[in-house]
Amino acid sequence: MKVAIASGKGGTGKTTLATNLASYLSRTAPVALVDMDVEEPNSALFLSGNAHHQETKSKQIPQWHAKNCTLCGNCQEVCNFNAVLVMAKRVMVFPELCHSCYVCSELCPTQSLPMTQKPMGELTHLKADNLDFVESRLLIGEEQAAPLIKQTHDYVDANFLPEMIKILDSPPGTACPMIEATKDADLVVLVTEPTPFGLHDLKLAVETVRHLGKTFGVVINRDGIGDDAVARYCEDENIKLIARIPNSRRIAEIYARGGLLIDEVPAVKDAVALVATTIQDHLKGGTR
Amino acid sequence: MKIAFTTQGTDWDSPMDARFGRTQYFFVFDEETNEVKTFDNSAIEQEAHGAGPRTAQKLVELGAHVLITGNGPGGNAAAVLSATGVKVYVGANDMSVKEALEAFKAGTLKG
Secondary structure, X not given: OEEEEEOOOOOXXXXXXXXXXXXXXXXXXXXXXXXXXXXXXXXXXXXXXXXXXXXXEEEEEEOOOOOOOOOOOHHHHHOOOOOEEEEOOEEEEOOOOOOOOOHHHHHOOOOOOOEEEEEEEEEEEEEEOOEEEEEEEEOOOOOOOHHHHHHHHHHHHHXXXXXXXXXXEOOOOOOHXXXXXHOOOOEEEEEEOOOHHHHHHHHHHHHHHHHOOOEEEEEEEEEOEOOOHHHHHHHHOOOEEEEEEEOOHHHHHHHHXXXXXXXXXXXXXXXXXXXXXXXXXXXXXXXX | OEEEEEEOOOOOOOEEOOOOOOOOEEEEEEOOOOEEEEEEXXXXXXXXXXXXXXXXXXXXXXXXXXXXXXXXXXXXXXXXHHHOOOEEEEOOOOXXXXXXXXXXXXXXXXX
8 A cells, every 4th residue: 555645835744744654654564665756855864774775777768870760850750858859960869858758769660769778866775674665866967757756666566565555755746756656646645834835735736636536635734833724725625634743843853853753742643643543544445 | 151149039139038948039140141030939839848959950950050149058959059060159148139249259258
């Protein structure tokens, strides 16, 4: 079972919830925490474990072979991303623009654009007692998060049993990376803060997960600041408000030194326990 | 020699367009024949990805030897221009086309 911790707005507390929830759950059963925010993974700051596995992840991009190419321009015609252009008697490929769709390569009449591997990121797998931690990190200069997120899902699917709970710390926003991270999830927990900005981006995130057909609920972080518009919105929209994490300087201080909150702040432990209960209920409900 | 400018209009008094990939127009001046040709690049707005190399390709088709622009092309467009031997001069942001040509001739634009 995959539980995605997502948000619209960045900095609402996805990693705070994901790391504490994974740690909490691991006290009773094996659990995996997967940092899907490949552009800026940070869950590892809060965990320690032993190196289990590391591998380089690559994407496939076409490479031009001049020998048989007739410069017909078909590759340029079929590319949706301007990643292949024909000019000055050559074919230029722009790896950062390429989405690895294979179309130019497959449709080339002279097979002059075979696909080749290009490293895009590093996957790291750590183990600590009952907790498996997987993180993927894009290489500097790589622009596309989605292909690496997809391969991280593949790794998780190949290495852990389906019934094992996996907490996915997802990228912020509602664009391709967030969708790629959450689209396989059985349950999505949207973390927000009770401010107009938090509400605005929460609505975008709700729209997105509804479009994806996901079961989801909301956690309000930094409860006590702002107003009650998020809670009212959840009520009006019939969205489950799973838990509230209070706004507190102490929480910020513990977070800032890389500590876990569940052992030191009872209110966070209570909130995390409510999320854990929601997950258990969802499991009993019978989906995967 | 053909000199291309990224512009917001189609005459010598038009302001330069600081952007390369998403420039509104190319204004191409042929020094030998004194001829001017303009190209409307507004279709690039439809492109979500890869505006830079696409526009660079257009510039190559227009036969320009020199590009005068504002902020300068990004990495992908620069790769096209360097592969096809187009010389790039930047920093003509707040000029008209005429002023940009004068600045180019005076050698005050960054190469």
